[in-house]
Amino acid sequence: MKNNQVPANDPLLTADNHALLLIDHQYLQLLAVRSHSADTVVTNTTLLAKGAKIFNVPTLLTTAYAERQEIFQELQAVFPEQKPIDRTGLNSWDDPRVRKWVEDTGKKKLVIAGLWTEVCLSFAVLSTLAAGYEVYIVTDAAGGGSTEGHERGVQRMVQAGARPLTAAVYISELQRDWSREETAGEVAKLFAELGGAFGQGLRWEWQLLGLKEGTR
Template sequence: MLEIENVVLLIVDIQGKLAHLMDKKEILFKNVQNLIKGSRALDIPILWVEQNPQGLGPTIPEIADMLSDIQPISKMSFSSCRNDSFLQALNALDRKQVLISGIEAHICVYQTAADLVDMGYEVQVVTDAVSSRNLENKEIGLQRMRESGVSLTSVETALFELLKVAEGDQFRQIIRIIK
């Protein structure tokens, strides 16, 4: 069960032209935005990685503008866990649950999620906030992640799991976000 005080949101590689090649990209972008808004409403820390930004370009403005107070972590490895800056940032947060969204599900998201599980983290991948260029590769990525010990969730499932109760200011904020 996700806990507000123990979780971090990780946004993976939603960059440049590649982001616009994703299957159902409009839904992906909206769901990632809602996940960021929800994490902000719940005061959940966010880490943000970019795969080879010189080659792929920066994170798309729809997402980057929401993260302007956070510095992206540049990486060349598919798995974020093979990047010292990412590991330092994650370790500094001292949290053991990682909620992941981003692209591509069968490459960077999968390898990052599997490595995090191997490192002892509880990992949930937000299935409606990840994508690949085609649905088949997304499904393969999700299957491989599940086989690696990753749990699958959705934006609404994760946010309500974190909330625990249907009352208070945070609940009202989350309801406004998902409507």
């Protein structure tokens, strides 16, 4: 198989076969998360969002009671032009605006992350699965009110058919091959910025080799 070619029965996510939903990444929910540190959730959600933007993945932001708590600014800054769909209900799939947005993308695969895992994320995932979508959950760009709440929420979604992955795996799956030069440099710079130890390793390699940041 030549570089950049994929088999007809390819099981992986690609930039053009899915949409991304980011549900209620807001300050009150974030401050109440106990399954992860707030920094971890912010970093991984921002990594996820920036990765989706590099690959031009259709992305929807949602909030609940936005007049009381905005979406956290690191995420909003990735999509400054987008006003999140604001709801009062706990299940974003109950909102006809969200359903219409998803339907209008024409995608049958959805990648979803949100706060809290056991409530707003789980409800949306269970509903979209029931509606016939193939659903992936980004577990480290989510968080629960307790470790048990997060774990039970993930278990419930996986038992229903959701497929778990992490933000770094999501971006790696979309990049897939470093010979894809149109995105490779931006992905490498993103990992350097938000990719933890791997990102620091990239920066060290660039420094040792005297290379420009983002070189692959």
